[in-house]
Amino acid sequence: MSQNVYDNDLFFEKYRELRNNQDNYNTLIEQPAIKALLPDLKGKTVLDLGCGYGNNCIDFIKKGALSVVGIDISHKMLEVARKENPNELVEYMLMDMNKIGSLTQRFDLVFSSLAFHYVKDFKKLLYDIRVLLNDGGILLYSQEHPYTTAPKVGPTWTKDEYGNKVHYNLSDYMHSGKRYSKWFIDNVEKYHRPISEVINSIISEGFIINSIVEPVPDKYALDRRPDFKDEFDKTTCIIIKGTKA
């Protein structure tokens, strides 16, 4: 089974604090960018992989989706989802992403926000997603940017004497594989894949690439979080949209 840091008590609380602050990376940068690529959802069925608190599931219903299945590996995250974001058209399921091959429903959109970098076997995941998609179905997801996941060790930014970031320390980029990082807790497992491996996997598993976005902060975001200017030196995430071929 995959690592499940979100059920770690310390991680869960720290993550909740981060997300409760409305001026975080997700709300200011990643979410507006990925939502801008959503197709018309009226009457469509959606699968949300790594649905977390369920906010996106509810948003899909508000945008007209017929039904949404949200899966997550974390019992604690789903507890919050069921309590704060219940909806009769949304089904929350406790499931590891590498088990979605067992789902019997079919979907028009498979969506995932910042979760695929936790997945070891990306090609298997893509294979499973394609099987779950109806003809013409869409995959829309975000993941940590390959240069975010690349470095194996060391500080990832070089700073000047005042503590300002000068440049990102890129290393190990072409070394695909497991990485350990500290994010609230030690040894959070992620999987680094160079951008060519990501894109070629999506294509070879039967998708046509529609667009790729490296989101940057707009003026509103920069006013609220001046430190997000560093996103122009090194974007944190990448968003990819593809259609079932």
Next chain:
Amino acid sequence: MSQNVYDNDLFFEKYRELRNNQDNYNTLIEQPAIKALLPDLKGKTVLDLGCGYGNNCIDFIKKGALSVVGIDISHKMLEVARKENPNELVEYMLMDMNKIGSLTQRFDLVFSSLAFHYVKDFKKLLYDIRVLLNDGGILLYSQEHPYTTAPKVGPTWTKDEYGNKVHYNLSDYMHSGKRYSKWFIDNVEKYHRPISEVINSIISEGFIINSIVEPVPDKYALDRRPDFKDEFDKTTCIIIKGTKA
């Protein structure tokens, strides 16, 4: 008109020295990787953008191409091409890449090796290429990797006390636009585009992306050039293959 550094005497001589050394980046890494993606050329027509000395034009004929047009902005490069690589099936033309819209022939393959990062208007180039391609035609090209073109100033590598490269200093990645670099001579003009801009431009101008390669050295290359191990930290070029949609 575009910058034409290859007709600068000093640049031309230094570049010729570099390419005459058989153990250079192009021969050991870029060329094997891009050649591996060539389609079957038997009976096909090929356009080589930035053909330089014409070596690839001759190779396409050896691989069975019906005819090849090689264009280059440099009179000096074409002089070498006509002298060292003449062939009745190859036509060398002095032409700026932003003028290819004036060509009346049509091609099955448009090929380009490490030249597109000199082009200011990438979308216009792609538009022109698509018009020049027959149905089902292929675009296969390499360019400097967006990591390579990104930094506006400063040393691009951090080295340890022994002079070994530790990590690449990535900055200005999301700032698309002109860059000046020193390569034999000062102020060589290049155009940086983030990978998302590159890929989305290709898609929006009417191509389906087939594959992307970030080439790395194999054992043979590493034996001859141990310094090429740094390509695993930061790949120098990217190769993209697309089909006319």
